[in-house]
Amino acid sequence: MPRLIPQSVYRLAAKHSPLLPYFIPACHNLAAAKQELHWVKQELPETQWLDAARLRKQHYPLQYILGTQPFGELDIRCKPGVLIPRWETEEWVLQLARVLSPIVESKQNYGILDLCTGTGCIPLLLQHELGSTIKQSKPQNVRTIGVDISPLAVELARKNSQTTVLPTQFVQGDVFEPQTVMASMHExxxxxxxxxxxxPYIPRKQFEASRFEKSVKQHExxxxxxxxxxxxxxxxEKWINPMRVQGFVFELGEVHQCEYTRDLLGNDWDCGILYDSNSQVRCVVGWVKGGEYETLRGLCQKVY
Ligand SMILES: C[S@@+](CC[C@H](N)C(=O)[O-])C[C@H]1O[C@@H](n2cnc3c(N)ncnc32)[C@H](O)[C@@H]1O
Structure with missing residues (x-):
């Protein structure tokens, strides 16, 4: 049974501002509602405040209303039809950038491929972090490419790339059919x-269960x-092995997905689990044993 928000919270909210009660159902408490209303007032013209409040009452995501989501030092554009970047992703991307930085600095050229890229938030932030931490005197040596099956996502990711100093290229393609993308990368x-x-890593059964968050299910x-x-x-099988890549990070939501990935890797690989700051399983991290990516071990709270 869903918990009901007491009427007293709505009364208190209305005393503060007539728009504030609209934000309570999605925000659950007064402090979070006040914060969201503040952002709406700060980022949208007054003529749009009431419409924004009405949409929020229907649990429409705030990022689609405001049009952006901060991601590290970047502001990533968001629009319906493309997944909103999450703080959990931002957290591991920043950690990964710190580990990759000395490796990238030691190379002439360095390429990062991000599959299932959505808004492009992962390669754009990696490019931004690695480009800005590496000595200014050095020529830019990092190249990032993002791939997504959705034309809407690729179009948005390209727009996002136009607003960053260091661009990323985006290719439309299906991870299950790598030949086309590989041909583009070759070109x-x-x-x-x-x-x-x-x-995408939410098992269908879990997605269809009634307790799955409504705002995500209805709007993303x-x-x-x-x-x-x-x-x-x-x-x-279709990317890491044929491309002879020696290190990877894949986000996931379940320990079984981590164990499944570990079992697919050969004996020359080590692999571990990265937990987020909410103590939830967040990524499977893999590196070739004894290679230059041993430092990825430092990202993992558990190594197999
Ligand atoms: C969980 S979202 C991640 C988006 C983004 N990387 C992020 O972290 O916010 C998964 C993305 O995979 C894309 N996708 C789904 N199936 C795909 C496929 N077969 N090939 C390539 N991309 C796919 C979706 O369009 C979506 O943008």
């Missing part, structure tokens, strides 16, 4: 050294959410 003279991915694309082991198998 672009791009070879990845490292692969990241945040594929199912294509970006529902998936399971098939993605991890493809990432390893």
């Amino acid at each position: 672009m003279d791009f070879r990845p050294d490292f692969i990241t991915a945040n594929p 694309p199912e294509l970006a959410l529902v998936g399971d082991s098939e993605f991890y198998r493809t990432l390893v």
Whole structure:
């Protein structure tokens, strides 16, 4: 049974501002509602405040209303039909950038491929972090490419790239059919050294269960959410192995997905689990034993 918000909270909210009660159902408490109303007033013209409040009452995501989501130092554009970047992803991307920085600095050229890229938030932030931490005197040596099956996502990711100092290229393609993307990468003279991915990882049964968050289910694309082991198998067998990449980070939501990925890797690989700051399983991290990516071990709270 869903918990009801006491009427007293709505009364208190109305005393503060007639718009504030609209934000209570999605925000659950007064402090969070006040924060959201503050952002709406700060970022939208007054003529749009009431419409924004009405949409929020229907649990319409704030990022689609405001049009952006902060992600590290970047402001990532968001629009309906493309998954909103999450803080959990931002957290591991920043950690990964710190680990990759000395490796990237020691190379002439370095390529990062991000599969299932959505808004492009992962390669754009990696490019931004690695480009700005590496000595200014050095020529820019990092190249990032993002791939997504959704034309809407690729269009948005390209727009996002236009607003960053260091651009990322985006290719439309299906991870299950890598030949076309690989041909494009060949034409672009791009070879990845490292692969990241945040594929759809919510098992269908879980997605369909009534307790699954309504605002996500109703307003964010199912294509970006529902998936399971098939993605991890493809990432390893059709991308990591043929491209002879020596390190990767894949976001996931379940320990079984981590164990499944570990079992697909050969004996020359080590692999671990990265937990987020909420103590939830967040990524499977892999590196070739004794290679230059041993430092990825430092990202993992558990190594197999
Ligand atoms: C969980 S979202 C991640 C988006 C983004 N990387 C992020 O972290 O916010 C998964 C993305 O995978 C894309 N996708 C789903 N199936 C795909 C496929 N077969 N090939 C490539 N991309 C796919 C979706 O369009 C969606 O943008």
